[in-house]
Amino acid sequence: MIKTEDWTFNGENTRDYTHIYHDYPARMIPQIPRKILSMLNLNKGILFDPYCGTGSSLVEGLLLSLDVVGTDINPLAQLIAKAKTNYSMDPKQIRKAIDDFIYFSVYPNLTPAIPNVKNISFWFKEDVIESLGMILAYLQKIENENIKIFFSVAFSETVRLSSNTRRGEFKLFRYNKQYLSNFNPDPFKIMAEKLEKNYLGYLAFKRHMDLLEYRPKADIYSFNSVKDIPNEFIPSNYADIVITSPPYGDSHTTVAYGQYSRLSIEWLSLSNSSEDVDKTSMGGSRAPQIIKFECSPLDLAIEEIGSKNEKRAKEVVSFYIDLRQSIKNVSKIVKQNGYVCYIVADRTVSEVMLPTSEAIKCFFNDEGFQEFGTYLRNIPNKRMPMLNSPTNVSGNKSKTMTKEFIIIMKKIS
Numbered sequence: 001m002i003k004t005e006d007w008t009f010n011g012e013n014t015r016d017y018t019h020i021y022h023d024y025p026a027r028m029i030p031q032i033p034r035k036i037l038s039m040l041n042l043n044k045g046i047l048f049d050p051y052c053g054t055g056s057s058l059v060e061g062l063l064l065s066l067d068v069v070g071t072d073i074n075p076l077a078q079l080i081a082k083a084k085t086n087y088s089m090d091p092k093q094i095r096k097a098i099d100d101f102i103y104f105s106v107y108p109n110l111t112p113a114i115p116n117v118k119n120i121s122f123w124f125k126e127d128v129i130e131s132l133g134m135i136l137a138y139l140q141k142i143e144n145e146n147i148k149i150f151f152s153v154a155f156s157e158t159v160r161l162s163s164n165t166r167r168g169e170f171k172l173f174r175y176n177k178q179y180l181s182n183f184n185p186d187p188f189k190i191m192a193e194k195l196e197k198n199y200l201g202y203l204a205f206k207r208h209m210d211l212l213e214y215r216p217k218a219d220i221y222s223f224n225s226v227k228d229i230p231n232e233f234i235p236s237n238y239a240d241i242v243i244t245s246p247p248y249g250d251s252h253t254t255v256a257y258g259q260y261s262r263l264s265i266e267w268l269s270l271s272n273s274s275e276d277v278d279k280t281s282m283g284g285s286r287a288p289q290i291i292k293f294e295c296s297p298l299d300l301a302i303e304e305i306g307s308k309n310e311k312r313a314k315e316v317v318s319f320y321i322d323l324r325q326s327i328k329n330v331s332k333i334v335k336q337n338g339y340v341c342y343i344v345a346d347r348t349v350s351e352v353m354l355p356t357s358e359a360i361k362c363f364f365n366d367e368g369f370q371e372f373g374t375y376l377r378n379i380p381n382k383r384m385p386m387l388n389s390p391t392n393v394s395g396n397k398s399k400t401m402t403k404e405f406i407i408i409m410k411k412i413s
């Protein structure tokens with residue numbers, strides 16, 4: 001049953017603490033895990049996020065003294081989540097590192113380190129490549145690993161903001177020639193400004209964390225939640241709560257996290273390739289046949305899609321097979337009487353609404369969970385989660401996802 005309560009958080013600051021560090025498609029606003037944790041009165045134990053992205057729910061867990069564990073297949077997301085959950089650095093050390101960088105940026109005197117970035121001249125202007133290469137050379141000389149990660153996250157944003165890619169798209173699209181003729185970004189300035197903003201976010205986070213009696217820990221892994229999650233790292237009956245936002249659909253037709261992250265992944269030489277991220281993302285391969293999930297709202301929707309377009313129906317089936325398998329894996333990790341909270345939107349395929357929210361409830365019911373409550377949230381402004389690009393054509397978006405569900409289930413058996 002859907003509960004009527006306002007979860008819109010219209011006008012609230014969604015970038016406080018380390019949430020300011022880096023943008024990400026379909027980023028979870030911190031107010032959601034904050035409200036869930038306070039509603040369930042959780043202020044100790046373990047929080048797990050099997051699709052942690054940039055670690056928004058992990059940061060909120062830490063703020064309440066919970067130990068947190070996250071996993072994501074995207075190496076850029078892992079890097080950002082590591083940075084956002086780290087509160088071990090001395091602010092004076094970061095301040096000095098930023099001041100040194102600003103000094104360097106006045107007379108940059110390093111040979112640019114330019115990695116292998118596919119079609120680099122298409123995505124960046126020549127002078128931008130030179131400046132980014134110098135910043136990267138500077139970054140490579142930073143010895144302190146934590147400061148290096150802090151700088152790498154700011155560098156990733158600098159790469160994105162100084163590239164020729166259009167803002168507000170899921171995938172990589174280049175600005176047109178006319179726009180580019182007047183586009184002259186200064187990577188040094190962008191980097192310095194980003195470092196300053198992130199520093200303020202860090203200060204607020206650090207101040208809060210230093211007041212806690214218990215110093216919670218954060219672990220970020222690269223496990224694929226659809227495959228078996230290694231027991232030696234994340235044991236069974238381990239987590240008190242899961243708060244997560246899984247992908248809304250396969251990466252071809254919804255958010256291509258790999259493509260979004262590609263330029264940063266290549267500039268920073270992060271291990272997995274961006275193509276791997278999209279291929280291994282949920283629903284990355286097409287199912288050979290249409291199957292039944294024994295969840296009638298889902299089965300009916302798939303049948304209707306199949307009657308219009310069999311190929312699309314098989315893609316949809318593949319996504320739900322992966323979602324169901326990951327829910328099996330996640331269920332094992334949750335303690336008895338523990339909670340799972342999934343934040344998800346229902347999307348439309350071939351003009352049929354896919355009831356992902358209902359599917360999640362069915363799959364958790366099968367694993368011994370009972371519904372604790374479901375809340376409906378209006379997404380207040382035109383942010384990325386509600387823009388769906390069904391045809392992969394730039395700018396061709398349908399506004400199907402203006403509402404999302406916050407589904408809370410409790411493990412009974």
Ligand SMILES: C[S@@+](CC[C@H](N)C(=O)[O-])C[C@H]1O[C@@H](n2cnc3c(N)ncnc32)[C@H](O)[C@@H]1O
Nearest residue numbers: 027028051053054056072073074224225281282
């Ligand atoms: C909606 S985003 C999560 C955003 C996150 N809540 C935040 O605030 O940044 C979904 C995430 O799932 C990750 N993902 C997709 N398939 C995955 C899989 N099989 N295992 C683990 N992570 C996966 C994507 O890389 C993406 O970061």
